[in-house]
Amino acid sequence: MEAPNDKKHLTGKEGGPIDLDVAASWTKSHRDKHPDHPVSHFFGKEVLHKILAQEGCMGIRFYHGHNEKGEKHLIVVGATSDGNDQLTIAASDTIMTAHLILDQSMTCPGNPGCPNNPLTGR
Numbered sequence: 001m002e003a004p005n006d007k008k009h010l011t012g013k014e015g016g017p018i019d020l021d022v023a024a025s026w027t028k029s030h031r032d033k034h035p036d037h038p039v040s041h042f043f044g045k046e047v048l049h050k051i052l053a054q055e056g057c058m059g060i061r062f063y064h065g066h067n068e069k070g071e072k073h074l075i076v077v078g079a080t081s082d083g084n085d086q087l088t089i090a091a092s093d094t095i096m097t098a099h100l101i102l103d104q105s106m107t108c109p110g111n112p113g114c115p116n117n118p119l120t121g122r
Helices: 020-033 045-052
Strands: 040-042 059-066 072-079 088-091 094-097 106-108
Touching (some): 045 059
Antiparallel strands (some): 040 106, 088 094
16 A cells, blocks of 8 residues: 555556557547547647646646637646646745646647548548
8 A cells, every 4th residue: 555645646658559559449439429629639749749848747738628619629638747737936925837838739620730640531
């Protein structure tokens, strides 16, 4: 049993590959359950590299959200080894955003570059 003060740390190695058949099955299940939701969200490598290059960043965390129109969005932030999101720093009496918080992904279908493959069902 772990001591109360012991913390699990993120290493940057979390996640792993899955088989294409499994991935296709899971994305089909999502499409079947949520036919009006985007199939995918695309973020360019420049903005992802900027998040990963932030000091102390061990990986990327994705949050699900809906805007005022009810449209689904992914919010992307960096995370540190202690599991904290890289969001803000305090500067005197104000809070300033010190790290990137991403949205503005290109969703599929509906934008250029949407693929036809087993994950999209097209």
